[in-house]
Amino acid sequence: xxxVIFVLMRLAxxxxxxxxxxxxxxxxxxxxxxxxxxxxxxxxxxxxxxxWLRGLAAGDLGKSYRYDQSAWEVIGPLVPVTVExxxxxxxxxxxxxxxxxILSAVRQDTTLDYVLRVVSLAGLSxxxxxxxxxxxxxxxxxxxxxxxxxxxSPREDLAGHLVQFLLPAAAVGYRSSALLMRIxxxxxxxxxxxxxxxxxxxxxxxxxxxxxRHALKNAILPVxxxxxxxxxxxxGGLVVTETVFNLPGVARFxxxxxxxxxxxxVQNLVLFIAVVVVLSNLLVDLLYGWLDPRVRYSS
Amino acid sequence: xxxxxxxxxxAIVGVALLAGPVLGQAQKGADTGKAPAxxxxxxxxxxxxxxxxxxxxxxxxxxxxxxxxxETATIATVWPSMPCFNNLVxxxxxxxxxxxxxxxxxxxxxxxxxxxxxxxxxxLRKNVKWHDGQPFTSKDVKYTFDMVRQAADAQTRLRIxxxxxxxxxxxxxxxxxxxxxIFHLKRPQPSLLMMLASGYSPVYPAHVPVAEFRSKCVGxxxxxxxxxxxxxxxxxxRNPDYWAPGRPYLDGIRYVIVKERGTRFAAxxxxxxxxxxxxxxxxxxxxxxxxxxxxxxxxxxxxxxxDNLIMNIKKPPFDNVKVRRAISLAVDRRAxxxxxxxxxxxxxxxxxxxxxxxxxxxxxDLARLPGYGKPEENKAEARKLLxxxxxxxxxxxxxxxxxxxxxxxxDFASFVINxxxxxxxxxxxxxxxxxxxxxxxxxxxYQMGANLTGLGIDDPDGNFYExxxxxxxxxxxxxxxxxxxxxxxxxxxxxxLKKRQPLVAQIQRKLEQDAARPIMGWRLxxxxxxxxxxxxVPHHNIYNYGRMQEVxxxx
Numbered sequence: 001x002x003x004v005i006f007v008l009m010r011l012a013x014x015x016x017x018x019x020x021x022x023x024x025x026x027x028x029x030x031x032x033x034x035x036x037x038x039x040x041x042x043x044x045x046x047x048x049x050x051x052w053l054r055g056l057a058a059g060d061l062g063k064s065y066r067y068d069q070s071a072w073e074v075i076g077p078l079v080p081v082t083v084e085x086x087x088x089x090x091x092x093x094x095x096x097x098x099x100x101x102i103l104s105a106v107r108q109d110t111t112l113d114y115v116l117r118v119v120s121l122a123g124l125s126x127x128x129x130x131x132x133x134x135x136x137x138x139x140x141x142x143x144x145x146x147x148x149x150x151x152x153s154p155r156e157d158l159a160g161h162l163v164q165f166l167l168p169a170a171a172v173g174y175r176s177s178a179l180l181m182r183i184x185x186x187x188x189x190x191x192x193x194x195x196x197x198x199x200x201x202x203x204x205x206x207x208x209x210x211x212x213r214h215a216l217k218n219a220i221l222p223v224x225x226x227x228x229x230x231x232x233x234x235x236g237g238l239v240v241t242e243t244v245f246n247l248p249g250v251a252r253f254x255x256x257x258x259x260x261x262x263x264x265x266v267q268n269l270v271l272f273i274a275v276v277v278v279l280s281n282l283l284v285d286l287l288y289g290w291l292d293p294r295v296r297y298s299s
Numbered sequence: 300x301x302x303x304x305x306x307x308x309x310a311i312v313g314v315a316l317l318a319g320p321v322l323g324q325a326q327k328g329a330d331t332g333k334a335p336a337x338x339x340x341x342x343x344x345x346x347x348x349x350x351x352x353x354x355x356x357x358x359x360x361x362x363x364x365x366x367x368x369x370e371t372a373t374i375a376t377v378w379p380s381m382p383c384f385n386n387l388v389x390x391x392x393x394x395x396x397x398x399x400x401x402x403x404x405x406x407x408x409x410x411x412x413x414x415x416x417x418x419x420x421x422x423l424r425k426n427v428k429w430h431d432g433q434p435f436t437s438k439d440v441k442y443t444f445d446m447v448r449q450a451a452d453a454q455t456r457l458r459i460x461x462x463x464x465x466x467x468x469x470x471x472x473x474x475x476x477x478x479x480x481i482f483h484l485k486r487p488q489p490s491l492l493m494m495l496a497s498g499y500s501p502v503y504p505a506h507v508p509v510a511e512f513r514s515k516c517v518g519x520x521x522x523x524x525x526x527x528x529x530x531x532x533x534x535x536x537r538n539p540d541y542w543a544p545g546r547p548y549l550d551g552i553r554y555v556i557v558k559e560r561g562t563r564f565a566a567x568x569x570x571x572x573x574x575x576x577x578x579x580x581x582x583x584x585x586x587x588x589x590x591x592x593x594x595x596x597x598x599x600x601x602x603x604x605x606d607n608l609i610m611n612i613k614k615p616p617f618d619n620v621k622v623r624r625a626i627s628l629a630v631d632r633r634a635x636x637x638x639x640x641x642x643x644x645x646x647x648x649x650x651x652x653x654x655x656x657x658x659x660x661x662x663x664d665l666a667r668l669p670g671y672g673k674p675e676e677n678k679a680e681a682r683k684l685l686x687x688x689x690x691x692x693x694x695x696x697x698x699x700x701x702x703x704x705x706x707x708x709x710d711f712a713s714f715v716i717n718x719x720x721x722x723x724x725x726x727x728x729x730x731x732x733x734x735x736x737x738x739x740x741x742x743x744x745y746q747m748g749a750n751l752t753g754l755g756i757d758d759p760d761g762n763f764y765e766x767x768x769x770x771x772x773x774x775x776x777x778x779x780x781x782x783x784x785x786x787x788x789x790x791x792x793x794x795x796l797k798k799r800q801p802l803v804a805q806i807q808r809k810l811e812q813d814a815a816r817p818i819m820g821w822r823l824x825x826x827x828x829x830x831x832x833x834x835x836v837p838h839h840n841i842y843n844y845g846r847m848q849e850v851x852x853x854x
Contacts, residue, residue, distance in 0.1 A: 014734035022733055023363040024461040025372040026772040027741035035458050067529055068365070068513045074529055133561055140565040141591065149566045150532055150555055243559045246566075248531045252558070256361070256530065261734060 062264035082249035086234035092173030101184025123178025129240030187219035228284035344545035352852035365513035381845035384501030384518035416487035437474035442505035521547035548851035577841035582643030585825035601655025601839035623814035628681035644820035702749040704730035712749035
């Protein structure tokens with residue numbers, strides 16, 4: 001993975017020195033060589049890779065070319081912002097998507113089912129960046145107000161912090177919730193047709209027990225898988241939302257770093273995203289075992 | 300209470316008597332160390348000026364090279380760094396049109412031209428301090444400008460140096476005494492003062508390594524750097540030891556970085572920001588804000604930024620002046636301003652047109668230049684020139700138009716391509732990522748390009764030497780004409796403004812006739828700001844009004 005990240009970045013044409021000279025409006029070849037040497041990007045790629053791995057093993061993530069500062073100092077403050085936003089968006093999607101999916105399945109082919117399906121279809125069709133922009137422009141047009149455009153620390157102003165995060169979380173979470181709703185609905189419909197559910201109804205168990213204890217518990221596995229994938233996707237996929245709501249997160253910064261060819265920042269951020277993907281998959285596997293005893297026993 | 304008061308008085312008197320000699324000495328020392336800085340030439344404070352408040356300023360992107368203004372040529376660095384620094388001289392913040400007449404004292408409280416404009420003697424303010432407490436002296440001035448002009452004996456070197464050519468006429472810089480500095484010139488050049496007044500020309504401290512400006516800022520300016528949160532904001536706080544009496548008014552400035560343009564202006568409209576970013580409020584944006592009823596004041600100003608076409612003169616077919624002129628004739632400049640900028644740009648040759656600039660050609664002169672007269676006549680003339688160069692319906696001229704893959708550049712290039720089609724030229728668009736654009740242009744690996752040029756000062760020297768002089772690194776077209784060079788040198792050393800103006804006009808006409816770098820239009824800004832922001836006067840040049848020393852908030 002690290003090799004792929006490292007090599008791919010260097011295959012893209014141009015480097016940080018080109019970008020720096022672009023900001024000055026000219027290029028001087030001898031100054032360029034001097035600067036490349038100063039930044040260590042004149043070395044062969046394999047030597048740069050070894051240097052990076054060696055640093056990584058010693059807990060040194062390298063130095064941002066753009067900011068002339070340790071990569072960790074640059075990346076550190078961004079991580080909690082993105083993790084919080086992704087977590088809030090995931091919570092929003094679960095709170096809205098799963099109950100809506102259950103309702104839609106239980107009330108299949110009713111007006112409520114049709115309305116919820118249209119809502120979910122809209123969620124999948126509308127890009128979250130468009131929705132984010134509409135939220136911002138709508139707020140400013142109708143209320144003359146938008147959330148803070150600089151990061152509000154929860155320690156300083158918890159209410160302001162929540163307001164700042166809830167709107168983007170809703171904009172992103174809506175799409176995920178639409179996906180969850182559809183997965184929950186189809187999984188529930190499948191389970192609701194099973195013999196043991198029919199038996200439960202026949203035994204005269206109350207509806208809530210049948211749906212929550214018998215049906216949902218068995219239908220939830222594919223939903224959990226999707227939640228895990230969505231969370232991992234959000235960590236790296238919040239670029240536009242972070243940009244529209246001006247949140248200083250990982251995804252927005254990653255794009256900036258790519259445009260600046262700030263290799264140490266890109267390498268470490270991509271590695272971070274890869275670690276989150278692996279960890280969220282691991283968590284989903286563990287949840288499988290907890291939710292379904294058959295998985296636990298078979299393993 | 301009656302008992303306590305005399306006791307307290309006695310205690311104070313007793314402490315004063317005991318500590319008297321010590322306090323006296325300390326006060327004396329403090330007097331010596333904190334003598335007020337000389338304030339000659341400094342404007343009296345505004346009678347209604349209110350102190351306090353934090354100005355929330357819009358910023359479109361993070362700093363490219365920290366606060367190292369001398370190492371960049373982008374407004375994104377100059378605008379938020381200017382409050383940290385002082386220049387030797389500066390443009391009057393209250394006069395939007397900049398010229399030699401609007402240059403006022405800054406760190407130099409006065410100056411004197413000597414030896415028929417060969418020596419510029421600057422008398423520096425006394426007791427001015429850097430933000431770290433070190434005294435400011437003529438050594439700092441010599442250090443800064445020797446570094447920028449890359450003098451042989453310069454103490455340090457900039458890793459990127461875009462404005463070296465501005466000071467090509469400086470022979471030596473002499474720190475005559477701690478408060479006098481002399482710029483010795485090779486030949487007379489009155490415009491040197493304009494260059495020194497630009498936002499691009501701050502004085503750096505000699506005792507701080509230049510590399511440190513990429514992450515911190517030590518200046519003598521009205522504001523000290525408080526915090527730079529990467530990608531979020533840059534915050535300054537008032538410099539309590541600032542030399543100008545009663546300034547700055549503001550407690551601080553926070554430049555909030557908002558990457559998305561829609562969000563930037565929504566934040567301005569919602570009151571999350573107080574002022575715009577220079578050059579950002581195009582006419583469509585301003586119209587939209589006005590229509591929405593936003594409580595903002597708008598100031599229409601020039602930007603001193605032009606859209607221009609670059610052609611690789613060293614390679615066919617653009618080594619043929621007829622082909623270049625045909626291309627210039629084909630593009631209708633007034634249609635360009637309407638279509639690409641929705642009326643938010645004005646036609647003009649190589650100097651910013653009046654009333655935004657001082658040197659621009661008059662309308663009657665412009666009308667005679669390629670691309671400015673009647674479009675149909677111009678296009679017919681273009682076809683004729685192409686035929687003379689051997690191109691026509693049988694042998695169509697095919698060219699590649701390169702530009703940066705950014706919407707504003709692509710719109711510009713697309714318009715030109717469409718215009719060229721009307722005279723039989725087939726141009727294809729090649730979008731190049733920003734990181735690749737300048738290397739490509741510098742290596743001259745392009746045929747034609749849609750380019751933007753911002754000029755630090757409204758003076759022919761700041762423009763011609765940088766963009767049209769033989770061998771200049773920013774002369775992307777490699778246009779080099781001996782006669783034009785002589786004219787550029789002649790206007791540069793002309794002391795009589797009345798004689799200099801026609802010379803400059805003549806050069807502009809010649810550059811347009813030769814299609815050296817045909818100018819498509821000059822961009823306008825509508826700088827919006829909240830009504831409570833006072834004393835901020837946008838200039839007709841984006842680079843020179845960011846000091847914020849005179850700005851106050853009427854809240």
